[in-house]
Amino acid sequence: MSLAIQSPEQTITIANLNKSYDQAVKGELHYILKDVNITIKGGEFFVLLGPSGCGKSTLLNMIAGFVSKTEGQLKVGKHEVHKPGQDRAVVFQQADASLFPWLNVRENVEFGLKMKKVSKAKRQEISSHYIELVGLNGHEKKFPRELSGGMKQRVQLARVLSNDSSILLMDEPFGALDAMTRRTMQKELSHIWRKTGKTVIFVTHDIQEAVLLGQRIGIMSRGPNSKVTDIYDVPFQYPRDPGQQDFIKLEKTIQAHFDHEYTI
Numbered sequence: 313m314s315l316a317i318q319s320p321e322q323t324i325t326i327a328n329l330n331k332s333y334d335q336a337v338k339g340e341l342h343y344i345l346k347d348v349n350i351t352i353k354g355g356e357f358f359v360l361l362g363p364s365g366c367g368k369s370t371l372l373n374m375i376a377g378f379v380s381k382t383e384g385q386l387k388v389g390k391h392e393v394h395k396p397g398q399d400r401a402v403v404f405q406q407a408d409a410s411l412f413p414w415l416n417v418r419e420n421v422e423f424g425l426k427m428k429k430v431s432k433a434k435r436q437e438i439s440s441h442y443i444e445l446v447g448l449n450g451h452e453k454k455f456p457r458e459l460s461g462g463m464k465q466r467v468q469l470a471r472v473l474s475n476d477s478s479i480l481l482m483d484e485p486f487g488a489l490d491a492m493t494r495r496t497m498q499k500e501l502s503h504i505w506r507k508t509g510k511t512v513i514f515v516t517h518d519i520q521e522a523v524l525l526g527q528r529i530g531i532m533s534r535g536p537n538s539k540v541t542d543i544y545d546v547p548f549q550y551p552r553d554p555g556q557q558d559f560i561k562l563e564k565t566i567q568a569h570f571d572h573e574y575t576i
């Protein structure tokens with residue numbers, strides 16, 4: 313169905329995973345996430361869809377290694393996740409959380425490459441490519457405080473794509489973008505994924521975006537005790553057409569799922 317390459321060392325195994333921020337009170341914990349079970353195959357494009365506050369960012373940040381688990385299993389390949397790693401790149405929901413305020417756009421984009429000791433000429437070449445891709449050429453010398461929310465989000469995207477990690481963890485990455493840039497970025501991300509075989513976990517509120525991009529869509533229930541309750545397979549060829557009948561039908565099915573949840 314896709315050209316993505318399956319790689320077992322990137323498989324993400326989540327079993328009986330729980331997260332609580334509380335200390336035990338009278339022997340009981342208040343769980344944000346309870347009994348999350350999913351296996352995301354290496355090379356897969358997996359979408360997490362769920363209501364606001366259910367724990368999508370928490371789950372993504374646990375996979376990233378920024379938030380610790382309370383109980384259960386969370387593995388990338390054979391290794392339990394304890395901390396962030398170069399194999400996993402994160403696009404945060406809040407761009408401010410990840411940009412260095414003292415570095416300009418180009419320096420922010422090149423930061424990871426510099427850490428990896430990539431030569432200056434190569435860094436320039438890579439960063440120019442992705443800065444252009446996200447439509448920030450001409451803004452290379454600006455600092456984060458001089459950028460709009462959507463522009464900051466695009467700097468994050470350019471940086472993550474430049475770093476070339478094998479696993480991309482993306483938390484509503486296109487939420488702050490205007491419709492046109494959003495569509496361009498969706499197409500480009502899908503194209504990059506198909507070309508490179510990266511594993512992508514993509515969080516969104518937007519059902520159409522989920523159906524446009526994902527091979528599978530995991531639906532999270534409302535919190536507390538949120539879990540992945542259902543997984544939809546998206547059997548359509550890429551690139552996908554949101555105007556196509558089967559596409560719209562699946563969108564409606566997923567929408568009905570949420571309408572049903574909310575009436576309970």
Ligand SMILES: Nc1ncnc2c1ncn2[C@@H]1O[C@H](COP(=O)(O)OP(=O)(O)OP(=O)(O)O)[C@@H](O)[C@H]1O
Pocket residue numbers: 333344362363364365366367368369370371405535
């Ligand atoms: N550091 C924290 N300490 C305590 N509770 C937290 C913390 N971070 C998140 N939470 C709680 O965990 C729950 C899930 O939050 P999270 O940000 O993961 O939701 P989300 O699904 O990403 O929501 P949204 O779609 O609005 O971004 C919320 O009830 C939130 O209040």
Ligand SMILES: [Mg+2]
Pocket residue numbers: 368369370405483
């Ligand atoms: Mg969130």
